[in-house]
Amino acid sequence: MPASLLRAVRRSLEVGAVLLALAGLWELYRWSWTTAGWTWPFAVDSTSMPHVWTILKAFGQPAQVNQPALITILFHKSLFTAKEAVVGFALGAVVGFALGILFAHSRLLQRGVMPYIVASQTIPILAIAPMVVVWVNPKLPGPFQGWGSVAVIAAYLTFFPVTINTLRGLHSADARALELMRTYAASAWTVLWKLRVPASLPYVFSALRLAATASVVGAIIGELPSGLQSGLGGAILNFNQYYSIEPQELWATNIVAALVGILFFSVVVATEKAIVRRAPENVA
Amino acid sequence: MSSDLVVSIAGVTKTFPRGNVTALQDIDLALTHGEFVSLIGPSGCGKSTLLRVIGDLIEPSAGTVTVNGKSARQARIDRDYGIVFQDAVLFDWRTVAKNIALPLEMLGWDRERRKARVEEMLDLVELGSFGEHHPWQLSGGMQQRVSIARALSFEPALLLMDEPFGALDEMTRERLNLELLSIWETLGSTVIFVTHSISEAVFLSTKVVVMSPRPGRIAGTIDVDLPRPRAAETREDPHYFELVTAVRELLRKRGQHLLPEEEPL
Numbered sequence: 245m246p247a248s249l250l251r252a253v254r255r256s257l258e259v260g261a262v263l264l265a266l267a268g269l270w271e272l273y274r275w276s277w278t279t280a281g282w283t284w285p286f287a288v289d290s291t292s293m294p295h296v297w298t299i300l301k302a303f304g305q306p307a308q309v310n311q312p313a314l315i316t317i318l319f320h321k322s323l324f325t326a327k328e329a330v331v332g333f334a335l336g337a338v339v340g341f342a343l344g345i346l347f348a349h350s351r352l353l354q355r356g357v358m359p360y361i362v363a364s365q366t367i368p369i370l371a372i373a374p375m376v377v378v379w380v381n382p383k384l385p386g387p388f389q390g391w392g393s394v395a396v397i398a399a400y401l402t403f404f405p406v407t408i409n410t411l412r413g414l415h416s417a418d419a420r421a422l423e424l425m426r427t428y429a430a431s432a433w434t435v436l437w438k439l440r441v442p443a444s445l446p447y448v449f450s451a452l453r454l455a456a457t458a459s460v461v462g463a464i465i466g467e468l469p470s471g472l473q474s475g476l477g478g479a480i481l482n483f484n485q486y487y488s489i490e491p492q493e494l495w496a497t498n499i500v501a502a503l504v505g506i507l508f509f510s511v512v513v514a515t516e517k518a519i520v521r522r523a524p525e526n527v528a
Numbered sequence: 529m530s531s532d533l534v535v536s537i538a539g540v541t542k543t544f545p546r547g548n549v550t551a552l553q554d555i556d557l558a559l560t561h562g563e564f565v566s567l568i569g570p571s572g573c574g575k576s577t578l579l580r581v582i583g584d585l586i587e588p589s590a591g592t593v594t595v596n597g598k599s600a601r602q603a604r605i606d607r608d609y610g611i612v613f614q615d616a617v618l619f620d621w622r623t624v625a626k627n628i629a630l631p632l633e634m635l636g637w638d639r640e641r642r643k644a645r646v647e648e649m650l651d652l653v654e655l656g657s658f659g660e661h662h663p664w665q666l667s668g669g670m671q672q673r674v675s676i677a678r679a680l681s682f683e684p685a686l687l688l689m690d691e692p693f694g695a696l697d698e699m700t701r702e703r704l705n706l707e708l709l710s711i712w713e714t715l716g717s718t719v720i721f722v723t724h725s726i727s728e729a730v731f732l733s734t735k736v737v738v739m740s741p742r743p744g745r746i747a748g749t750i751d752v753d754l755p756r757p758r759a760a761e762t763r764e765d766p767h768y769f770e771l772v773t774a775v776r777e778l779l780r781k782r783g784q785h786l787l788p789e790e791e792p793l
Binding site: 418420421423424426427428429430434438439442445520521522 | 583585604605606607609610611613615617619620621630631633634662664
């Protein structure tokens with residue numbers, strides 16, 4: 245068996261073992277609290293902590309009569325949300341990176357605009373989402389109607405760490421290396437692409453890891469005020485209302501949302517591994 | 529005669545306003561084609577500053593620097609010199625071959641031509657099979673050889689070296705000294721070599737320029753008339769020791785002269 249396959253198998257076994265352990269801990273906690281009758285920090289019952297198998301079983305059953313199984317519905321909804329998140333992530337990454345480059349080249353712009361960028365991040369996403377929907381949606385071409393504005397909201401949550409880290413990464417280029425480029429009479433553009441940007445990539449990628457999960461959260465939250473029913477946000481809102489009767493459905497949805505986030509994160513990590521070549525000691 | 533001048537420095541002074549430091553004062557120096565000149569002196573004598581002035585990485589406060597018959601600035605823009613720093617300054621994300629090709633890319637060479645030249649340079653610095661390695665997979669001495677190959681890849685008339693072997697161990701340093709000499713003899717370029725090692729300066733150079741600190745100025749120049757090609761045995765030549773002593777005395781005389789001013793007790 246080739247070494248890479250062997251590694252993959254071992255890795256999956258590790259992941260499986262951790263998942264099993266987590267499920268075991270969940271059930272152990274449940275069992276201890278119900279047997280002892282502890283109510284701190286909260287009383288454990290089938291509403292506050294449904295059994296792991298109840299949650300798993302919910303995947304296979306329809307949430308409502310005459311509907312396909314929950315897992316089928318959640319699969320389609322997560323595709324919808326993932327679409328919003330991917331576009332939002334890409335938009336946020338590009339805008340964030342471009343802003344970082346702009347700020348790195350103009351101290352004036354950085355000083356003048358950065359405070360507003362920072363301020364923009366202190367506004368809760370729920371407070372600006374309605375405006376984004378009203379402003380952006382009418383301008384969007386047909387296929388982007390509805391979910392396009394959610395992607396913009398996801399981008400809003402995504403670009404900030406990318407800007408900050410790009411800026412820092414571009415400034416991380418070694419002073420001697422900059423001097424070397426000067427001896428080649430390299431233009432600012434050449435210095436940017438041959439030195440500053442490659443030097444910034446480890447920084448940019450740690451921001452993209454954050455951005456990957458933030459874009460999924462942004463897409464889910466963005467769906468709430470947009471009144472979109474096709475994504476995970478809509479499902480969460482819906483299952484929220486039935487939580488006291490069927491908590492396992494919300495739990496199942498949360499698991500799917502988490503899986504989407506993990507998938508996004510993993511794609512970024514894999515891309516980073518393929519692109520960024522660094523001395524082993526400099527790899528985060 | 530003037531066409532033979534590669535570097536000519538006249539009345540160069542460099543003061544740094546911050547702290548009111550005079551790094552260089554009234555430096556006059558001329559280098560003809562094919563010379564190997566070492567700048568030596570204690571730290572703070574301005575030898576690296578002088579190298580940077582020649583390379584137009586620092587502007588002098590007064591005086592003129594002419595490289596290849598033009599201003600230092602124009603010479604830099606025309607890529608008339610290659611530079612090697614104390615650290616190899618290789619780009620981690622590029623392979624050894626791509627690091628050597630960096631200046632060639634900027635000169636607009638096409639892929640084929642770059643590849644051929646990189647092969648030549650790898651052979652020249654005896655790293656033939658390491659082209660596809662990344663810098664961090666190489667030892668310090670090998671990294672510095674890559675740095676030298678990069679500096680020479682576009683055949684500059686002038687090679688500026690700022691303590692290139694200062695961070696290496698003695699054995700590696702002596703081996704690289706020999707390699708550098710054979711490269712220099714092959715290519716026939718002009719070298720300005722900053723060092724704080726007397727033996728290295730004497731062993732390598734055609735001329736040793738001794739500098740003294742505060743303010744940085746030239747204390748004296750010693751012509752090194754040791755036979756060539758120089759080899760490991762050169763270091764055992766009695767004349768080699770005479771020259772080493774001469775450089776050391778020049779350094780010490782200047783040092784004594786400066787001590788009272790420097791450290792008022």
